Amino acid sequence: MKSSETPNPKAERLIDVAIRRSFIIPSAEIYGSPAGFYDYGPVGCAIKHRLENLWRSEMLQKEGFHEIETTCILPEAVFKASGHAENFSDPVVSCKKCNQRFRADHLLAESPGFIASGAKAEGMQPQELADAIRKYKVACPNDLGELTDVTRFNMMFKTAIGAGEERVAYCRPETAQGIFLDFARIVRNYGSRLPIGIGQVGRSFRNEISPRQGIVRVREFSQMELEYFFNPKYQTHPKFESVKGEKLAFELEDGTVSECTLAETVERGIVPNQIMAYFLWKQERLYIAAGVPRDKFRFRKIPKNDTPHYSRGNIDLVVDTSYGWIETVGTAYRTDYDLSSHAKASGTDLSVFVEEEKKKVVPHVVEPSMGVERMFWCVLEHCFREKSPEKDWEWFDFPPSIAPYHAWVFPLMRKDGMEEKAREVEALLRESGLIVYCQESGSIGKRYARADEIGVPYCITVDYDTMKDDTVTLRFRNDGKQARLKIGELAGKIAALAKEGKVNADFA
């Protein structure tokens, strides 16, 4: 499907770089690449896994939460109960001339008359959209044809389970539902105590009407979702006290932006409770660790009429990109909506017996939901560096914790035993758990450039001196300077530098 997307040279250039350097590959490319599907190439796949591991470490392991992996295909009954069968839809219009379909709110948001009005298309109801489309004379972006009325289109991919007696099923549009379905068994196995955090990383599927903006709005993507189940009587978080003075940048419903302490966000009712405030702070730490500068993102309070059907309060993390400010994390106070809906629809008790209160409680849920592709895109945008007098090539300033490799290893020349020695160094570093790659061809300058171009923080060169004294050069990506080290010290040194995020030679 053709989209109504307006040209964006900066973003298009970055997509081109990302494709040329094996970060991403349009899916099924030799068959014409259907819109909204991307593969990860070797470099992108490595970065994606490191982003996911960073999330695991920060959001699950450091919090003592559980990770599970649930199936992507679920029976229809799940989505009837969750409300997705009825509500998970976007507004669409078709062109009466060419029959192409578009997302009504996107078309409206891009029309000059509507932009000038200062209004927001997000969250408008179908009739409001239809009226505005007429008022601002929005037409088909292909052939200026007249548009139909606005209808709703359910975005779930439908499928069927089994041959013969087929059972209707859907590819999940969020990973969260699998967690709600497994909740009762997990909480029982872990002593039936609240609060409990359960998370997962996995694929989600949405048949987006206009996939667009590269990997920002796709039809198959990965989510990192945490469901924090708690007793609604206690809207507090045990770690809140230690972070309550930390500040976050908040964009409020009237569009103003201000720095608020976590304590203020709760006191002023910007966020519904301490729990949500605490997880917003965790997101801030995670985004900074992944290489997105603090002044390039903020938290946006979502107006009531734009919150999902299950939520009693939503805050998005939005990032400044060449596509404008985009939502990359959605945090929702889902209350007991999902557990109660599934309990009712399945006839299964999903409450937890609270010993101190001698009664059963249906837990409430706060859910921070992160999209991997959007985080990946923001990291690419904010770590991309142009050519400069110091570096005659474009490069990526990834923090070592998310770079695709810890280091690349080069023999200075492919002779006099240097190639074999470089292979030995590569094997030694791999044995110690580092992700390394031995690159033998091209001039040494070209190899440094290639490593910089995909953001490798350290390069190791085996040269003639190595053959005499077992030392190598360790080159630092950001300033291009070098230090000389014993091979035996390399693994420990690189691991330590990477852990501390040090990418300049003065730290050697």
Ligand code: GAP
């Ligand atoms: N479980 C709640 C949920 O799924 P959401 O705001 O619809 O909430 C959460 O999605 C995150 O998933 C978004 O903030 C975004 O990062 C990512 N996401 C959603 N739709 C996406 C799409 N079509 N392409 C890429 N990422 C998407």
